[in-house]
Amino acid sequence: MAEPVYLRPTAFLDAPFGSLGKALRLAGSLTWFSAVELIERRGPARIVPVAEVDAELDGPGRAILARITAPRPPLVLGPRTVPLDTPQVMGILNVTPDSFSDAGAHHGDAAAAASAGIGMAAAGAAIIDVGGESTRPGARPIWEGDEAARVLPVIERLAGAGTAVSLDTRNAAVMAQGLKAGARLINDVSALTHDPRAAGIVADAGCPVVLMHHQGTPETMQDAPDYEDVLLDVYDWLAERIAAAEAAGIERSQIIVDPGIGFGKTLRHNLALMNGLALFHGLGCPLMLGASRKRMIGALDNEAPVGRRLGGSLALALAGAMQGAHLLRVHDVPETMQSIRVWRGMRDVALTL
Structure with a gap:
């Protein structure tokens, strides 16, 4: 063969x-x-x-x-429709006490967290991604009841304000409750492998789902990540997860793929994925990139701490846009929107000359 x-x-x-x-x-x-x-x-x-x-x-x-x-059809998120003919920004809203990016700034105050999410939407984010379980390297699992208690009040407030909400979770029970509360998209860092009930929840809801590549668990994924060819291995793994999702009753048109920058990858792996990002369009699904504030930026810039990774985050977001990424999952929404608007303006002029 x-x-x-x-x-x-x-x-x-x-x-x-x-x-x-x-x-x-x-x-x-x-x-x-x-x-x-x-x-x-x-x-x-x-x-x-x-x-x-x-x-x-x-x-x-x-x-x-x-x-x-092939053009990717718009995402239909309840009353909101998100076109994918231009890069769209997904704002990250973590409501955990141990988020790597903000040290738990939004933990324990649902009203303040929702207000921050509404602010990101006002700045141009098409979707707000709410997460209640840290999946950073070394993080340990939490009880799904605690996760639900963190995210549900925030989702209800955001959905009530007309914001398109994504729920960042790998637990089926939290997915089911979050969808009832108003979430319209599931973002699963395990690509529906963590909880055997998850695929059925998503299929029954008929909602879009992000399948993200990972190697290992958050507790172990950075111990010794290894690939024969990281670009092709991640592509094949995602192809298998798409097939599994379809077999579970999820329409391919509802599947979004994410190569999982930083999830079981070394710096060299992450750079190879960024340089080869356009390969993943061969899967036929919208492509999401989540590289915002990731450790690879610090590794390339004298171990810059999380709070000083804006420039690198924007560079990676633009690299994604230039390779056709449809969704950019970011922490710094106003700055990313400005960079995309300038990039879009340059493209618009090129198309009218």
Whole structure:
């Protein structure tokens, strides 16, 4: 049996003018690509111009290319619709006492937490992602009752204010309660592997779900992460999780994928994923990137602490946007929105010249 071929869009363009037949639009985003890297696990990778790529592909390869170029439909989150033809920001709202990013600033005060979420929405975040269990490296699991008590009052307030709410949890009981409280999207860092009931909850709700790659558990994931080829291994793992979700009754159109920056990866792994991010469009699902304030930024900048990682967070967000990421999960919403608006303005001008 022939080795599978992976397709990574590359040679990106600001606009397709003058490139008829030589450039393709990337997953309905504001990025076009004029070449494809054909990758095999056991052979050398090759860069092929878009104009010649069809002749290089068999049926499965052409199916991957079709997924890469297909527009992603909007996310329908209750009364809110989030289009995916431009990068959208998901604001992070942790209500844990031990969040790595804010040391528990929103823990224990649902009204203040909801107010912070509403502020992020006012600044431009399309979705607010509420989490009540820390999954940072070394974190230990908590009782799902405590997790629910943290997130439900915040979700109810945000949903009541008309905000589109995502629930960041890996526990089925919390998912079920959060969806009743007004959450419209489930963001599961375990990709529905932690709780065997989770896939059924999501399927019954018919809501979108984020499947994030991880290796190990939060307690152990940074002990000794190891891959044969991190880019291809993460791609294959996510493909398997998509298939499992579909088998559980979740529509592929409701699945979002996240390569899981920092979850069971070294600095070298994270950089490889960022550089090869466009590969994941071959899965045919919207792509989410969560690199905000991650340790990789400190590792590249003299161990800068969490509070001094804004510049690196913006650099990674823009790198994601340039490779067609549909959702950017971030802590610093106003600053990220400004960077995306400037980037979008440059693209808009390129498209009108």
